[in-house]
Amino acid sequence: MIRFENVSVTYEDAAGPTLRGVDLTVPEGELVLLVGPSGVGKSTLLGAVSGLVPHFTGGTLSGRVTVDGRDTRTHHPRELADLVGTVGQDPLAHFVTDTVEDELAYGMESLGLAPAVMRRRVEETLDLLGLAELRDRPIATLSGGQQQRVAIGSVLTTHPKVLVLDEPTSALDPSAAEDVLAVLQRLVHDLGTTVLMAEHRLERVVQYADRVLLLPDAVLGTPAEVMAVSPVHPPVVALGRLAGWEPLPLTVRDARRRAGGLKARLERRREERDPAGALPRPVPSPDRGSVPDPGPRTPHGPAPAGTRGPGADPRVSAPAASGARGSGDGAPASGKGRGGGFPLFRGRRAPAPGAPDGAGAPLLDVDRLAVRRGRVEALRRVDLRVAPGETIALMGRNGAGKSTLLSTLVGMIAPTSGSVRVSGLVPHATDPRTLIRRVGLVPQEPRDLLYAETVGEECAAADADAGAAPGTCRALVTELVPGVADATHPRDLSEGQRLALALAVVLTAAPPLVLLDEPTRGLDYAAKARLVVRLRALAAGGRAIVLATHDVELAAELADRVVIVAGGEVVADGPTAEVVVSSPAFAPQVAKILAPEPWLTVEQVEEALRP
Amino acid sequence: MTRASETPADPTAGPAGVRSARALRRAADPADPTGAPGPRTPGTAGPAGRAGWRARLLAPVADRGNALHPGAWWLWALGLAVAASRTTNPLVLGLIVGVAGYVVAARRTDAPWARSYGAFVKLGLFVVALRIVFSVALGSPIPGTHVLFTLPEVPLPAWAQGIRLGGRVTAEQVVFALYDGLKLAALLICVGAANALANPARLLKSLPGALYEAGVAVVVAMTFAPNLVADVVRLRTARRLRGRPAGGVRAVLHIGLPVLEGALERSVAVAASMDARGYGRTARVPPAVRRTTNVLTLGGLLGVCAGSYGLLAAQGAGYGLPLLAAGLAAAVGGLRLGGRRSVRTRYRPDRFGPRSWLVAASGIAVAVLMIRANAYAPDALHPGVVPLTAPELPLWPALSVLPGLLPAVIAPVPPAREESSA
Structure with a gap:
């Protein structure tokens, strides 16, 4: 043909x-x-x-x-x-x-x-x-x-x-x-x-x-x-290669049928590392399979073994981008997100607004936020708290209100009712020049952020906008995407490079809270992997990251917490492993293959198998 | 509309459009009484025998199949506009505007072009205000005795005789300007009504085959404008993300280039898509036909030009009309022949059905009746301003505007309004 x-x-x-x-x-x-x-x-x-x-x-x-x-x-x-x-x-x-x-x-x-x-x-x-x-x-x-x-x-x-x-x-x-x-x-x-x-x-x-x-x-x-x-x-192939399956499985179903041996090995490994079995296993909650699961909102089981203080950065000690995230404590997924979970739980119990206590002061505090456009209620009663160092994935179908929520957080949309506080500031009432030092958004189309003719001019403009020392943005660009010449037109960059440039522009103002809207659209696996490395480094540096994404694999690799939005409401909010694994639509491939074991990414499995 | 209450806002149920589409289908399904569009059409829900001819006369819910021909709406609106141009009586003008407004309110859809009506009304009001301001500032040849106030007059040199700036402002001249402005406003509002009721894209689709591709180009251009506006809004808000104020002239200037770049890229993409989907495929036409087409079209246009000149010039009116007619005939023939080169067919073209004829006829009737009314009641239709008199509403001319309401009854009812602001 x-x-x-x-x-x-x-x-x-x-x-x-x-x-x-x-x-x-x-x-x-x-x-x-x-x-x-x-x-x-x-x-x-x-x-x-x-x-x-x-x-x-x-x-x-x-x-x-x-x-x-x-x-x-x-x-x-x-x-x-x-x-x-x-x-x-x-x-x-x-x-x-x-x-x-x-x-x-x-x-x-x-x-x-x-x-x-x-x-x-x-x-x-x-x-x-x-x-x-x-x-x-x-x-x-x-x-x-x-x-x-x-x-x-x-x-x-x-x-x-x-x-x-x-x-x-x-x-x-x-x-x-x-x-x-x-x-x-x-x-x-x-x-x-x-x-x-x-x-x-x-x-x-x-x-x-x-x-x-x-x-x-x-x-x-x-x-x-x-x-x-x-x-x-895809991850299923990566897992198949890792486990040495022959012929290579291409579907979750094929892989599941072969996964018995691997699961047993992983189980053994975990017991070796955590002989007491004291860690709570996050996954097998009684009502698996339904997304609007209130379970993750309430803490179940005892606090994790390595008790961390509320709001403490869960990953400051983890070497950035080493791929060893969360694997220090036997149950990889359960370790993540706990630190982030606490401010949330505290918020549930004592919903007194604006009462952050001690070190756990949230960077972002959204309280019963509602946004209406004409007669359409784009968001209703959204509560969200984000602590420094946390990475949160916003998921949900097209048009569920994810982008609206992000726009509200940077003040592009004023809330109809409820309140948004970013480091104590009200975004839509704050001067943009002040706001960019508190929160930065990389929009769905990174090109929207870029005006200049060349990367060099773009960086100079970003330094001026942010009041940063000249060269700050350029240094960030070099760090994120080595080998981009100053004279290149932003349009001639690849999708991944353009995203990195936009991210660098946003980071020039050094905001403690970074928002990304659909960052992996059009990125290949290599560009995605580089993005993951960069974002982990940012989170390790104490920045909070909120990303709206459809990419379940990305959420599994990056997020401590997953918030699922449907019809403008938050229907699930909890540690990634709990929320994502219990959902047929949002579970990453590795989780589907190895369920009910709590592994989310090939990287975690690889780390666990490493002697 | 009343039916908006049937589909209460419930964002959890999915996008608003899906709900209203469902409501539409329900409303279109005669077996389902829950969707019956209001009290006016219960007959459609019953068995055909019971309601009989009454059910058939009721206006159906509009869908693509029974849509009125856009030309019918334009004829109706032009009829009203002609009527409006024949009077300066503010009461009759108000009646015409009211008739147009009522029909628009009753039959306009939720489509983007339907929202242009408000813009036209505002434009009309602006025209009235402008006319009065000019009259006040520049004076008016209308003699008057009721001096309202006197503006300081700007002395002008002798060569500018006949022009006045400032000076006396009389009630008569203001009333005259008001009447005049109202007439213009009524014309604009009639055009706005046609714009709101007829889908401009479909009107262009009714063009002859030879002009079809030009029509498509216009349609693409029209969908382009909203995209451009959306781009500007998006980029302006994105400026906030860079920490720059989103308002002001500088912001607009600064995003101008990216917006144009985006527009250019999009137009290239649309052109590629159109090409890949067969835009511009042509049938092989014998050279003789092609040449005849060119000769007919060009000759016809020349004939039209010469004929119009003959009609308008002081002499030569005798051969102006035949020349114009011959030119028109040749041009139409040329377009018809030219259509042979195009292999295009039309998908569900709008038919000029009985309802379309009635709508068009109602507009034409208003125009004809009003022109006749000028013969028997010229004074009532052009109330004098010197001396100032209160305008009366003449009975028969007023009644002759009312046939214009017919479309509000016989045109298909648009489906339930969408609640979304999208």
């Missing part, structure tokens, strides 16, 4: 070719997943299939790309429109019309299909993607997951033989992502559509793939073969 013959793509003013000598044949009806680190040309390869590369993007394509026998050299993207459906990274940039139904029909109108056919296909597609209720809605009012489904639907109506998707689930919460993937699988199974898809979040997609194409070397093979050698891989 798709053939690449010795294809190389070189963009103008690029140092070398983005794709080099790719030979590739994708047969009809396969779901092929493109994997590889950022910047190896995944999007370029996808664009070459739809003809947008080089017809639209410029650059030079050598070799030959044929789709169903049509050479993209002689066929413009619009002449391939009946054959190839393309959905880019940003669904909003894909939409041409303003309502769902028109959008679904647009491609068919361009192809000149008969009205009766169009009508039938629109109805079919509405049903296939579960969009029937949204048919008359303006697209701008839809949530991210709905928009992604509309974008996919809008290319499905022309019945393309090939579907090309660039990161279809990156912006989605876990359940919306599963909806989209279920649809793709149905297309492959029922209609024999060939799907070519690039995705960073492999833990979501790899089990659906028939074959995996690993770039930059263009190795095509079965998922198990490729994952065995791939530098990017």
Whole structure:
């Protein structure tokens, strides 16, 4: 169906070719997943299939790309429109019309299909993607997951033989992502559509793939073969490699069936290290499986063995980014978050506002916060306390109110009722110049923070804004992303570098509380790992971090506490291990495999197995 | 609307839109009486035999299938506007504005374009105020005896004779300016009503095939403006995160470049998406047809220009009209032929059904009746200002405005308003 013959793509003013000598044949009806680190040309390869590369993007394509026998050299993207459906990274940039139904029909109108056919296909597609209720809605009012489904639907109506998707689930919460993937699988199974898809979040997609194409070397093979050698891989594969499972499991289910031995080993290890068995095991709470679980809000069991004072930094002693977090005390997950838990519990028992006592004075104190936009209650009765050194993950579906909460914390939105105190200041009533020394937010699109033409200017401006000594920001940038030249335009940075630059700009003012909104969107595993290292170092330095994320693996690796928001209310708030493991949607892969053991990340398992 | 109470605010139930979409479906389903849209349509819930013709006459809940043709709304609004242009009687003008406002209130949807009505009303009020201010400041040729007050007059050199700054302000001139301003405001409000009731994107879609792609370009541009505004808001708030004040001219200047950059990137992305989805696919047309198309279109446009000149110029009115007609015919023919090059088809085009005809006819009726009223009651429609008299509401002209209310009864009822502010 798709053939690449010795294809190389070189963009103008690029140092070398983005794709080099790719030979590739994708047969009809396969779901092929493109994997590889950022910047190896995944999007370029996808664009070459739809003809947008080089017809639209410029650059030079050598070799030959044929789709169903049509050479993209002689066929413009619009002449391939009946054959190839393309959905880019940003669904909003894909939409041409303003309502769902028109959008679904647009491609068919361009192809000149008969009205009766169009009508039938629109109805079919509405049903296939579960969009029937949204048919008359303006697209701008839809949530991210709905928009992604509309974008996919809008290319499905022309019945393309090939579907090309660039990161279809990156912006989605876990359940919306599963909806989209279920649809793709149905297309492959029922209609024999060939799907070519690039995705960073492999833990979501790899089990659906028939074959995996690993770039930059263009190795095509079965998922198990490729994952065995791939530098990017989901946690389940990492665990499989660690445990030496052969063949490599790709799904949680496969891994679980093999995990018996590993679990026993881990159990033994834990008993060796903690012979008395005195530590409370955090996971097996009686009501596992329901997210709105009030359990984590009340302390159960005795205090952890290494009794820490309330509000004391749980990780000051832990070497930053060594990966040994929390493993000092036998039950890795239970150790984390305790320190952070205490201010919360205290808040529950004595809800007297503004009465922080002693060393545990919270950096952030949110008391019965409510935010309304028109008639919509975006947030209701939200209570949240964050102590220095804590890392908190805000999770919840798209549109649950996570971003609204973060915006309120930096004063971009004034609370309708209730109060927010950041280091004792009321954010929306504080002068921005003062506020940035107390709290900093890295927005969902880091580019929003950057105005200047070059990284150097950006850093100088950040120093001036924050009143910091000249060179502070530049030093932070060098520390976070070594090797970024002063003269680079922020737009030319990779996603990860841009995020690091925005983070550096925020950190220039040295705020004790750092907020991040969806930091891992568009990051590959390597960039994500670097981000995790940086954030852990920050937390070890006594900063509090709050991140809103859909990425359960990130939350498992970083957060001491997880707060789940639904419909504008906090429905769960507790140590990561307790909240996350008890939820089918928010549990990381390792937790699912090793449940009921309290391990969350491959790193923890590795550390525990180390002699 | 009354039905808003049926879907109480309950944010835990999911996004507001999903709820209202559900309400819409419920309302559209005649078997489910809970969704019956208010007391006016209980007939649809009953079996067809009982309510019979009455059920059929009731306005249905609007959905895509029964939407009025946007052209019908424009004809209706233009009819009202023509009527408004034929009178300066503030009471009749008020009646026309009231009719337009009532129909908008009864039949407008929650769509973004529907909110433009308020802007047009404000613009109308601004026009009235401006007209009065000019009249007060610059004086007026209206002779008057009731001096309200006297502004200090600015002495002007001899060559500026005929222009006055300041001076006497009479009640007559203010009332005259008020009437005049009201007329303009009423015209604007009628246009605003059409804007609020008719989906501009669908109106553009009704263009002939040859112009379709231009229409799509306009639609894309229109969805662009709100995005641009959203960008500005987002970047302005992001300035706060950098510790800079979000307001002020400097802030706007500073974010101008990033906003434009973003807009440019988005337009490139949309263009790529449109191309990949078949925008601009053309059918092969024989060269003869192509040439004929060009000749017809260009010749037609030339004919229209020459014809209009003939009509407007002092001489040559004799051949102006035929030339204009011939030019129009050629241009229409050219557009039709040009449509052959486009392979596009239309998905669910709006049909000009009976309800659309009635809506259009009601507007035209108002216009025609008002023009006739000018023949039999010119004084009542143009109340004098010298001497000052209180305007009366003439019975028959007032009644002839009322057919404009018809759309409020026969146009499909928009589905329940969404509560979200999105």
